[in-house]
Amino acid sequence: MAERSETEEVKLLGMWASPFSRRIEIALTLKGVAYEFSEQDITNKSSLLLQLNPVYKMIPVLVHNGKPISESLVILEYIDDTWRNNPILPQDPCERATARFWAKLIDQQICVAAMKVVGKVGEERDAAVEAARDLLMFLEKELVGKDFFGGRSLGFVDIVATLVAFWLMRTEDLLGVKVVPVELFPEIHRWVKNLLGNDVIKKCTPPEDEHLAYIRARMDKLNIKSA
């Protein structure tokens, strides 16, 4: 049981439409940790953000009793190390290594591959979609026989993979291409349904209409044609 002092202060500098920020909210909520949320304008970064994350100048930043931690995967591990109830990572070292492996794949490769689809047309887009699907197939296979990546309940990889469920898959209609069609990825679709049945996920996911409007506005600003 983590020690709770009277003055325990948890603050999250984040952004409502960011998958990296939302995953921190999921983790803190799963653990029942009270926190103050500070919505940041990433187009006009606050001096507080620049001071607390001088290396990357990005959200999310978790501030615990005055000490800042940046990089969402680092923050997730910190949360799991600090508040030991409702563990996010599995106990077994081999399973932990596997969870960390998938999380890294999602953030460093799947996320990048998905971004490459945006703004492309024709053959170039087809190639980008295929590359993203090749990577997503690994996640598809991981889900066979499981409700969540974490097994019977939400875990580290599920939290990280919300990026796929609520960002990649939500923008498909706007992009005009189904990167993750149900015929090819039935397990992922089943998993998304399971996620939507979870109260913490529902609470910590951007509301769909506002989210789509935001993405559409961003695409317009960047002169990317939306379907």
Next chain:
Amino acid sequence: MSSGEVKLIGAWASPFVMRPRVALNLKSVPYEFLQETFGSKSELLLKSNPVHKKIPVLLHADKPVCESNIIVEYIDETWSSSGPSILPSHPYDRAMARFWAAYIDEKWFGALRNFLKAEGEEEKKAVIAQMEEGNALLEKAFIDCSKGKPFFNGDNIGYLDISLGSFLAWLRVTELTASHKLLDEAKTPSLCKWAELFCNDPAVKPVMPETAKLAEFAKKIFAKPQA
């Protein structure tokens, strides 16, 4: 949990492979080193790491663990009662170690690799400037993390020492090629002192590539084809 045969698929020149080797040495875990031939990938490697097809891969009782820093954490967690702790014990220190290890792989190493590939004086100058900026950040990180002790991890080498230290041989080769000191005693005095201590650590010495041998290997792999 720690029983079972240990094998490591790798190559002598790879800084990523060096990381788990140092970790296994710190924990006094005997292992079989399966050397890959440069330019080809063994069946075992392709089977053990189907996602990335890259070294290092740790095989523990035939179960594969991939990604160098993930392997180092796995080693620390599996052989927790043997040798010193590789990750720090305090959650905040662990977060700092993970943060800087990710920075080293994602930003700092990128600059080093760009230098080896850079053509022309302008490009080289730009990359040197990038590297020096990174080194300045790491010098400060060292002071913050070490808290007056000889290593990032304190009295003994740990996760962050291994993460950065594994690049020292390549850094030396780059300095030779560039005739330019990248780790400067005037600009980064703490890192220079640390580098020497790291290289002389008994867990490191047997697996640190010899600079001359590595320089020759670098020449071979970066050789431009004859016109």
